Amino acid sequence: MPFRKFACQICGHIFDEAEGDPTAGIAPGTRWEDIPDGWGCPDCGATKADFSLIAA
């Protein structure tokens, strides 16, 4: 499955599976489903539930 991008609906930050969020312990290539529920948007702190998949 190609890497997907998700957009935070609260602040607009784009999470790219290919890049991950290394400072929060999310390695590049981590699948969205494998990101713990406690993870927050690096820009605003919103939760996974606040993100929407960006259609390719």
Add this chain to the structure above:
Amino acid sequence: MKIVIVGSGLAGVTVAETLAKGAGHEVSLVTAETHGYYSRPRLSHGLALGDEAAAKIVLKRFDAFPAGVHVFAGVEAWFIDREKGRLGLKNSAPLQYDVLVLASGSAARIPPGLAASRPNFMTLNSLDDLLTLRRRRAKTRGRTKKPRWAVVGGGLIGCEVASDLNKAGDSVTIFHREERLLELQLTESESQALHEHFTARGVEVRYKQDLNELPRPYDGVIVATGFAPRVELAKEAGLATARGIVVNQYLRTADPRIYAAGDVAEIGSRLYPFVSPIRSQAAWLADHLEDRTQKAWTPPPFKPVIKVHDFKLPTPVAP
């Protein structure tokens, strides 16, 4: 319990939705907004969007709220009758409450020197403001290829707005009162980096601009000089207000039935006008009201982020 919430921003909506999941409360949400629930942080990147993308700024229409939340949209809260436990509404019957949550957010702060010019400038504090700006921009682009904007205020919103208009191809000049940009959030070298970023992209920045009249001639002037929490309702009801509505560590005013959350809540002399602490307050308040926690609210660690296009703060060099 009858819970009445004033305000449909991040705080009000998060409290409402969290409570609606729980056991049998009657949750009413009163909001002067009409378009629906949207995220204010996204407004400053909404200037250059196409109409389809701009429509997506509304995250939830008021008729799409969970069944447990009764939304009174386009309705202004008018007065609080603390004795009778009622919230008076304009053009609508008053609402009884067991608990009242004031989450009315903040209005755009207008510098006193510019108050007389109010009809001649725009702010960016609400979705209505954004739509007004977009219409002005569309109209201006009808007669000139490159609209010229003045942005008064070089803080978080001013810089984001300037960046968005610049990225869209417009001409922008920032008028900032202080000597460097984002002086409240950035170090001197970070401000310098931002200044250079803007200069390289053709955004002009003028410092030490304490304006008493609007800069001219521009196709539009946008004033982004801070926020003023909406404390009037609380103040008129005899509740303590300073910059915000004064509450204790349990987000409660001196009235045991009245709480405040979000931009408007002043806790220990501090305001927390950012997504992370507001979400945390709202989740805590829902827990507190349902007796799931005895502990006070504590702010999570957070750091406001500047969302200027293509700009990353220089990382500090390791010693």
